[in-house]
Amino acid sequence: MRIQSQDFHAAASVRRGTRHIDSGLPCQDAVCLRRGQDRATGHRILAAVLCDGAGSALYAREGAQAVCEAAAGLLAEEYSRLENASLSAARQALMRCIKRALTRTSRTLGCPQRQLASTLTAAVLDETARTMLTFHLGDGVILGLDGSGRTTALSGAENGRFCNETWFTTSRDAARHLRLGWHDLAAEDLLAVFLSSDGLPL
16 A cells, blocks of 8 residues: 655555464454545645554454544544644544444444454654654554654553553543654654554664
């Protein structure tokens, strides 16, 4: 999956892991790239969303896909509203979007929402203003590459008491653990952003 403009290029892919292959399980990751226009400012927006379905959830792949597409749609059209909102309001806006997607999917599949659990990692660029919002729930990582070739973690993995525990879109306190970041691409000399569904050792 690839999106390209004069100034920005985005690419996304998923790959079935060796543990899934050995267990005969499908890939439970979902990615979505979406180009849109901000409703309020008219600015060009590029959204990239990555969701990693929970291995313990029966319909993790379906839940990840539903959340991925819904979140990308919201972020590509409502960038300025989220950018100017309070932290709490921005969190709640995205979580409402996620909960609607989970409710629709659980009704379609006839399953409880906990069986649709996934993490969420997203980066949204205002191509006109050259600013970026990041959204991150659970493990995974968002990395930035600057003009000097240095890689930094813009948002790191959040695990529970144990390394294999994390927070999902279906977690009771998901909104509290949804982390947001704001970045000025020029001021931070950010040339590239990388989303990973699993935390990487830096």
